[in-house]
Amino acid sequence: MSNVTFDADGITLEQVREYVWEIPQEGDMRAPARVLASEALLEEIKEDKTLEQITNTTHLPGMTTNAICMPDGHQGYGFPVGGVGALDAEHGCISPGAVGYDINCGVRMMRTNLTYDELKGQEEELVDALFANIPSGLGGGGVVEAGVDTVDEILARGVDWALENGHAVEDDLLHCEDEGMREGADPEKVSQKAKDRGKNQIGSLGSGNHFLEVQRVTDIFDTEVGEAFGLEEDQIVVLIHCGSRGLGHQTCNDYLRKIEQQHQGLLDQLPDKELAAAPAGSQLAEDYYGAMNAAINFAWVNRQLIMHRTRQVFERVFDRSWESMEMELLYDVAHNIAKKETHTVGVGPEGRPVRDGEAVEREERELYVHRKGATRAFPAGHPEVPKAYRDVGQPVIIPGSMGAGNYVLRGGENSMDLTFGSTAHGAGRLMSRTQAKNEFWGGDVQDELEEQEQIYVKAQSGATVAEEAPGVYKDVDEVVRVSDELGIGDKVARTFPVCNIKG
């Protein structure tokens, strides 16, 4: 530990080394909290309750090694967005607030073989066609509208259901975590109310920060990995960012209420009721895990249906088959999930995972790794990285704001040691949605993006554009720089928006 400290209005962070800051363990904390950030990012992170929240999470039973806040961290419901918490799956707990309301919110990137020059001049036609054919905005309306029986199948089988029903090809499954089907999904643990909310939202973007964006690749930082990912300069790609809509939201809410009713004792030990957690091994922990896994499958199907519909829109606009445009899924990442994973951790004299200073040996342990606004970033060679990318590391997709651009990274070789195999998930908000609406006017933001950057934005609501104005976000270049410098997610390529549709 260096002697450098950072004073964040009452919370003192000690610098472990460059970009690694620690809030030491004290009182009822079960581990230290760590923040991975530059000083410039820390100046922004300290402005809301992020640091207090990441410290609070260390009170969760079974918190292993340390709680981690990513460089894009900001305040969330109980657990900060940009937070990673690895909790002992045998003696710890699982916490819906540490997954997030939007279960399996995530992003997927689809390649094409089109170049920016081939698309230029057709931006408006394309953005109109996408907007007309991809359901977006609050409430109902999806690519598929079905009964609860179909929802049950989607919850159980994920993208395998989409394949059987003509909304996917085999190759799509091979380029998604868990091949688009999470094991341990239990549709019976998802409430009727959640299924009712989901049944007419299958294949819909939703609102808020969710979007579909046509982008062009502007930079390749690593030619070897870029080639493995099928990316080159000037190539057109499509990025889809959305989650599990009302179904995931309802599921989170259902289980938060159940935990409050059944595990008040544990809740009383926690500094924030929003961290409500079910003890590992309890019926409720098993039920939530089954329901969450089912909602994860629903979100994967959601992104799959939007992607497949996008292929059909491109076919009409460019008058060619999608196969001839090589519209293939590069990868799909989930950035709001918990998952049972095996990690090598320090174990104390009682055989349980402990923080580094107390460890007597290192052993493999099964953990509930909570990634809320954080992306899995497994390095080269990890058995869970799909075959196509096993030699280079998993693709990590980081959306920036509408005007800033986006990154593709690959899982870095330090991620397993530093972050339980994780990195950032985006630029991270700088201000609340309410504040954003006071500072920006949607129409002005749209005009500016089109006139100055040739970015064509079409949205259901002007308020949403204001809430998502580029000025509302942290600097994604700085977030990614920190990830790259730490070796948890390495820069591969950068993309820039061409057309954007949103709710």
Place this chain on the structure above:
DNA sequence: ATGTAC
């Protein structure tokens, strides 16, 4: 994020 609160 979200039938923007139950």
